[in-house]
Amino acid sequence: MPRMTMIQAVRDAMDVAMGRDERVVVYGEDVGYFGGVFRATQGLQEKYGRHRCFDAPISESGIVGTAIGMAANGMRPCVEIQFADYMYPAYDQITQEAARIRYRSNADFTCPMVIRMPTGGGIFGGQTHSQSPEALFTHVAGQKVVVPCTPYDAKGLLIAAIEDPDPVIFLEPKRLYNGPFDGHYERPVTGWGKHPDGEVPEGYYTVPLGQAAVRREGREVTILAYGTMVHVALAAAEDTGIDAEVIDLRTLLPYDLEAITASVRKTGRCVILHEATLTSGFGAELAALVAEHCFYHLEAPIRRVAGWDTPYPHAQEWDYFPGPVRVGEALKQTMEA
Template sequence: MARMTMIEAVRSAMDVSMERDETVVVFGEDVGYFGGVFRCTQGLQAKYGKTRCFDTPISESGIVGAAIGMAAYGLKPCVEIQFADYMYPAYDQITQEAARIRYRSAGDFTCPMVIRMPTGGGIFGGQTHSQSPEALFTHVCGLKVVVPSNPYDAKGLLISAIEDPDPVIFLEPKRLYNGPFDGHHERPVTPWSKHELGDVPDGHFTIPIGKAEIRRPGEAVTVIAYGTMVHVALAAVEETGIDAEVIDLRSLLPLDLDTIAQSVRKTGRCVVVHEATLTSGYGAEVAALIQEHCFYSLESPVLRVTGWDTPYPHAQEWDYFPGPARVGRALQDVMEG
């Protein structure tokens, strides 16, 4: 076991995968010699050469299009879109090609590729470096969508994603990249908080895609979150003293509905937290599923705590984020409902 940041865990996952399987290739803008804008690929080109870790032109559609072709013919590309906000030129390739190959070819071809994307805010990047577009991918049949909340999960889930026979969108919360985050503060703090899992195995291990994790057991209310918001939810529970069960989804598609339903049937109340905007956000799907599967167990309406329905506010970034205070108010409201 080693102490790793999420950046180091992501890098370790690619390193382990490339060492075990020569068909794994890594490429994207500045990922080779420079090691990526966040240094997630640092050292991989020096270790594995320029044919297995290489830079590309500034063309997201070209990066993804090339990866699809490689995947269809036997390679396992793990590509980086420098920021999730940059993926829109490649959205056609992702949704119309990568997600459809297995179905369009009647199973003759698959598309074993991973698209890594730093997501969310936390770096004062404004509207074009801070978006949370997960709902644009969970709506697309044929894709899998993963969002880790800690280094251990980041490594295990990324290795699983690279070994998966279908395309996986791997969203990496930038706010968790460079160190621990306890949910109470705007920026990461040290040492590792009790909620942050920094111990990561050095070698190969996997975490199944499609399985949520209960980060805190509780009896009074279920809180559902993913990525950075897991830590915010845990901080809110601490501050309010409410006996909440906190579920880290980890995988948005496929979704672990069994774990969610079991928890909500036990607690009778639910709050869903995510950083993306409210309207048509992923939390709406979760709330709808809870209503369908747990209606007769609910003691109050499912509440959502999210970002604002507005273009990303550069100067008001920390007000835009759901914080412990906003989550705490929702917990109080749902308990009184």
């Protein structure tokens, strides 16, 4: 089985989808001739032509707005917002239009579109290139929110997202683009090409939306994570020696409640991990779900480990990120409670 980086897997997913369905179009800022700022679309314009992979003006609301019109009229656009931080001008189009078309039209129209966004920090991009805004999308009914953590999942989930009849927000962790982040280092240390999780099947396959994955089985405590933080959770479990079960949510909306509750009821403890700021982060929703559905199984308070409640601190980026030390402390405190 070939090995790929996450960037290559994302590109391969779009290639497969475009080859299978002529309704799929790919566009965004610098997406066509240049191949995207991270080269996720490199070669697609050359292969499929300028009418199916093309550059858009620097207008996020225009990119999303035109995609909504295309989707409502039978096409399947897969658009790129260059950084998740840039999506705010398009937030009205995403939440007020794309997410509501099915309901507002009594299902006369659907909106089968994907909005890809590189998310999170790790490239020293500063405050406007490093945010993790996933909670802003999980609050909105009518759309799905996906965050992969391996190349295999990135390809399978993206193909599934392109085929989905409703809008999908597809958040791609930048720290995972070119290699696995194992939590011990500030950058990928081996490259997905040498890492077992970098194995990606050729051709068509999908990973179901709304289905979590158990990345590490354990019996003492459950760690709920997604994206880059899955690798941090695995590193913390290894460092502490605690028998932690790591659940990779993969899809935040809809979330896999069955997988979450089954794990927490088994372990009796729960630590929630994400890169975004603590207050009103998606971890708060997860904590509420665990408390609501697993209260009588809990043997310790639920703990959250997250980014600071500050504007994104460029100069202190690696202190801001939850790392294995902070997560390990939370695991130990949970076990001692």
